[in-house]
Amino acid sequence: MIKNDLLLKALRGESVERPPVWMMRQAGRYLPDFMKLKEKYDFFTRCQTPELATEITVMPIKQVGTDAAILFSDILVVPQAMQIHIEMQPGRGPVVPDPIDTKEKVDKVIVPDVREELNYVFEAIKLTKQELNDEVPLIGFAGSPWTILCYLVQGHGSKTFDKAKKFCFTDPLGAHILLRKITDTTIAYLKEKVKAGVDAIQLFDSWGGLLEPQDYHEFSWQYMQQIIDALKDEIPVIAYGKGCWFALKTMSQSGTSALGVDWTCDARNARYLSGGQITLQGNFDPARLYSPPSEIKRMVHQMIDAFGKDRYIANLGHGILPDIPVDHARAFVDAVKEYK
């Protein structure tokens, strides 16, 4: 039994005394202790060493007081396990030196045995569960197949992912074969994460909102739905799509336990578009954590008033920014805890 089960209750739609709170990308990034580890170990070493991943995962629980932990890892460990070479370049982010931008390259991509290739993640989950000692739930995650495809085809981060779109629209067959391989690997991976002990799963479709609604359905949502179908009877799933407000109705009928929304869709619209029954998560503008703590607290209380305390998980609308003062992150979390 998990002592602080607010998140799990909210995911089941049960009434709570106050909403649970956590922050996307809370593990690392802005925490000074994380910066110290970052100087000593490169990114994938931090992901691949269970002791380091565990240490980083529990930092925000101890230092900021969130109601859930999210495993320190990355969405790109999945394509790495598919034997695609990925580098994390400081200041630049993920780089795929040989992008998967032709059908010939897609055909060579393998669906790996995740138990072998990603065993370090499952070990990190087991160690983190021990360390958390059932205080708070542990969230496991994966990227949506579309969001992963974006990096594999484009070769690096982008505001438009134009090369990724070009590939989808000029070689849809090649794109769907790649999406199929990512989906199959992701399902096997998430099932192993569940076995290793995570309490909930979040799917990050960070770039879903770059697609127009019909393309979103074809290149992103149908694969998200397959992942949800494979998991929903085993574990609660949170589906987060940045900029995907137009799909909230479809998403709300998918069998997920909750939907993540960003700050461009207000609470009233999000409730309306999602049918008013499903648990929603979000949607504080991460840049609003630059505001003074008193302002943050006022805005957080307004946000909870707008979403309602039940069927709601307080969170940011996207990941926390790297230069947010820890005090401001704490003000965000405290504001939720102080909500009456």
Ligand SMILES: Cc1c2[nH]c(c1CCC(=O)O)Cc1[nH]c(c(CCC(=O)O)c1C)Cc1[nH]c(c(CCC(=O)O)c1C)Cc1[nH]c(c(C)c1CCC(=O)O)C2
């Ligand atoms: C698109 C995406 C990625 N990774 C992720 C997404 C989806 C969510 C989102 O949109 O923010 C998800 C992610 N990445 C990371 C986590 C771990 C948990 C957590 O931070 O709370 C999670 C949940 C660690 C990380 N992943 C990365 C870092 C920073 C690099 C480092 O620590 O050396 C961390 C802590 C690197 C990464 N990884 C990725 C990018 C674009 C970058 C570089 C820019 C950045 O810093 O965000 C891909």
